Amino acid sequence: MLVPLGLLILGGLAYNKISKTDGASVMSADIAVLTADQAVIYDTALNKTEDPETIRKMAAVFRKKGFEPHAIMLEKRANLRELPQEVKRARRAAFRKAMKSTNREGILAMAAAYDKAGAPNSADSLRTYAAGLP
Amino acid sequence: MISRLQTTRAPRFALSLVRQHTRALALPPALASSVDPPSAPAPSDPTQDVDPSETTEDESAIEGDAGPSMLAGMRVAINVHAGRLCVLGACETPWGTIPIACHFGIEGEPEEDRPVSLADPQTPGVLAALAQAEERLDVLAKRESDDLAVENVVRRARLGDQVATATIAEMRRFAPRGGRAAFMLKKVTAYVQAHPYQASEIGLEPAPIARVSNASTALANGPLLSKSRLLQIAASLGENARAFVFGCVHFRRPREIESAISEHPEAESAIRTGAAAGLARAIQMVRLPDSSIAAFCPHVAWELGE
DSSP, rough: OOHHHHHHHHHHHHHHHHHHHHHHSSOOSSSOOOOOHHHHHHHHHHTTTTHHHHHHHHHHHHTTTTTTHHHHHHHHHGGGSOOHHHHHHHHHHHHHHHHOOHHHHHHHHHHOOOOOOOOOHHHHHHHHHHHHOO | OOOOOOOOOOOOOHHHHHHHHHHHHHHOOOHHHHHHHHOSSSOOOOGGGGGGGGHHHHHHHHSEEEEEOOGGGGEEEEEEEETEEEEEEEEEEETTTEEEEEEEOOOOSOOSSEEOOOSSSOOOOHHHHHHHHHHHHHHHHHHHHHHHHHHHHHHHHTTTTTTHHHHHHHHHHHHGGHHHHHHHHHHHHHHHSSSSOOOTTTSSSSSOOOOOOHHHHHTTTSSHHHHHHHHHHHHHHGGGGHHHHHHHTTTTOHHHHHHHHOOOGGGGGHHHHHHHHHHHHHHHHHHSSTOOOHOOHHHHHHHTTT
16 A cells, blocks of 8 residues: 555656756757656656556656657556556566567567567566576 | 607507508518608607706707608508599697598509508509608608697697797707707797787686576576475575575565675675575566466566556
């Protein structure tokens, strides 16, 4: 009970923080480069935050600040929980299959696919596993 | 050692065999003399080379000519094939066996393809080709033996063998006089240039730190890591058993792992090994069809809709 509440509070704090950050003052309008603070917030939102509504709010803020690719990734992550059950089941099966495989290249390709789908933790787990393969 | 560079082993049984064959074949004088026992002194103790009192003897050995025939210790297989005499030899040297091959055309009447036995009478064409082959084999064997000797002495000198170092120093000393010392020094120089020394760092380099991920993957692809098996491993670690179990349980919490290591640096390897084993067990568990991905990683489970 405390952990989701904590994450919610952290998400809220991050939302406030990024809302107050003046994107124009810390970055060029043309080049979307996150500041150190923004990078931490983005990483937290992408890797740890599990409340879809919080993630969507943060995605909106990132979009407002001009970080379109980051906003898209966050939206993908927010949508993960709302995917059809078949897709979720297929992804779980694919993950299990990859963790059983010894095809390093194949596993890395699947990790890249999970990354694109907004599932960086799954991608990292696969990469960690693939790193130990000969 | 210096004399060993140009002298080969000549087993008595091989010498007598060759002598017997040459008598049976009534080879020309040049051939017969080339199979005489080596006139050079027997290989001396390598440690004698660094003894200054033997410099005179070594000097003569270095400056000697090509040395005795190498054919004495050579095993050969001879065949007539497509009108040519084909000889394949294996020359035993102090530095290993050298395979040598050559072939010569047989003059005169065409010969059938057949193996040639030195004990049998041969046609003049085959005998002439045999004489050519003998000379050629001797030259090739000496060349290959010299190359092998050079490789051997350079390699040993690089490993810190003082006898080998002294041998090269002696070569350098007598090289200005020409002869064999100059010849061998030239070979040594060529070999050193073709095979530059690559300093070995064996024993000096820092030991690579085993990556937990690599170890866990290897463990995961090994035998099943049940709880009882992990406890069995822990028990075998004696006083580090608790550290191992701690690593097994907290493998997903790097901060706690690092904190424990900083508090108990002496147990680092046990904690990290435990973490690798814990991750390996989690990987094995997540492979099961109906297993909980959350047990492997709650974040992954969330992402995959579990």
